[in-house]
Amino acid sequence: MKTKGNKAKINIVTLGCSKNIVDSEVLMGQLKGNDFEVSHESEKLDFGTVIINTCGFIDNAKQESIDTILKYVDLKERGDIEKVYVTGCLSQRYKDDLEKEIPNVDAYFGTNDLARILKTVGADYKHELIGERLITTPSHFAYFKIAEGCNRPCSFCAIPIMRGGHVSKTIEDLVKEAKHLAKNGTKELILIAQDLTYYGLDIYNDRKLGDLLKHLSDIEGIDWIRMQYAYPSQFPMDVLDVMNERENICNYLDMPLQHITDNMLKSMRRGISKRRTKELIQDIRAKVPNIALRTTLIAGYPGETEQDVEEVINFVEEMKFDRLGVFTYSHEENTHAHTLVDDVPADEKQERADRIMAVQQDISLELNQAKVGKQYKVLIDRIEKDHFVGRTEFDSPEVDNEVLITAKDEYLRIGDFVNVEIESAAEFDLYAKRV
Secondary structure (H helix, E strand, C coil): CCCCCEEEEEEEEECCCHHHHHHHHHHHHHHHHCCCEEEECCCCCCEEEEEEEECCCCHHHHHHHHHHHHHHHHHHHCCCCCEEEEEEHHHHHHHHHHHHHCCCCCEECCCCCHHHHHHHCCCCCCHHHCCCCCCCCCCCEEEEECEECCCCCCCCCCHHHHHCCCEECCHHHHHHHHHHHHHCCCCEEEEECCCHHHCCHHHHCCCCHHHHHHHHHCCCCCCEEEECCCCCCCCCCHHHHHHHHCCCEEEEEECCCECCCHHHHHHCCCCCCHHHHHHHHHHHHHHCCCCEEEEEEEECCCCCCHHHHHHHHHHHHHHCCCEEEEEECCCCCCCHHHHCCCCCCHHHHHHHHHHHHHHHHHHHHHHHHCCCCCEEEEEEEEEECCEEEEECCCCCCCCCCEEEEECCCCCCCCCCEEEEEEEEECCCEEEEEEC
């Protein structure tokens, strides 16, 4: 059957987290290095092959991945495309099941099968392209993966099943990659890993996140370095010294706490208590007084009581996190928590999450309104309708606050830094004028 698309063109579809985005970008760089035409999430059916990079983290993400696979299998059966390949976390975790349920996929690959994917489509893995990738985000920022996998024993998390144990990249390789990104216009590096704070333990026998930050901070053209996904237990405080020393390291830390009551933290196997968590937050804020702290919580974990929820809400009210997100608990096979009874109904999980977020919404409004009249340096990400949309150093793309500057009287360039004054504030948006 003749397909409508260009047989030599490969379309990559990315689902899930920023770590998957990086994997897709590396794959695209390799394909381009092999002279393939490549697109990312093309709306046109002008390709012959699609590679779907799936997520298998929680129920909603798994369903989205399955729906996407079925969509492209249907296009293949209609003759619109020729080949459908599936990779990523869902494929790593459920390959046997997927092969039985959706046999019309041409091949399934795991999370560490880059060389096999390339060989299957007729490309070679090129070692000289290590550190090079095709950026799918706006070119002025890039997610920067410093390690793969995780060694933490968290009861609810299937990431070690899908991604394996923690493997750090070397400082040398990361510096080379960052220099390549800077040369191509990247101004902001967003450091990601399952656990940034574990960086270096496997290859240097020591936590080396602080040293890595210094090396990256020295690279010309990198104006902002941002840290996401720090683990609270045994947090390396020297990282905060580097944050204070270096102008281009954002006063921002994303530290998922997941819960706060001692019984939940123990069951979740988080390796930290409520008392120690609160002390850590106080110590971090004492060392970097104007730091923006982002955290994530889980609602509806097995055995969670109404008293636990009240304790979480009181904690959120007391700590006044700058940014906060809440996931509802997902009962994942082969995790330690799967041996527990998933005893909180889905609607109750959502109701608890909504209650916590309502509290955070009020906190966010209060903190944002305190910014009115103050000036900030903002990185412009995009133009949307009548506004340029940017971020301060205290905000990560997609998940945090945005700064809106009217486009009526101003012309700003995407990827530029501008100084603004905040004129008004809503719960999750700041409205500003250029200074």
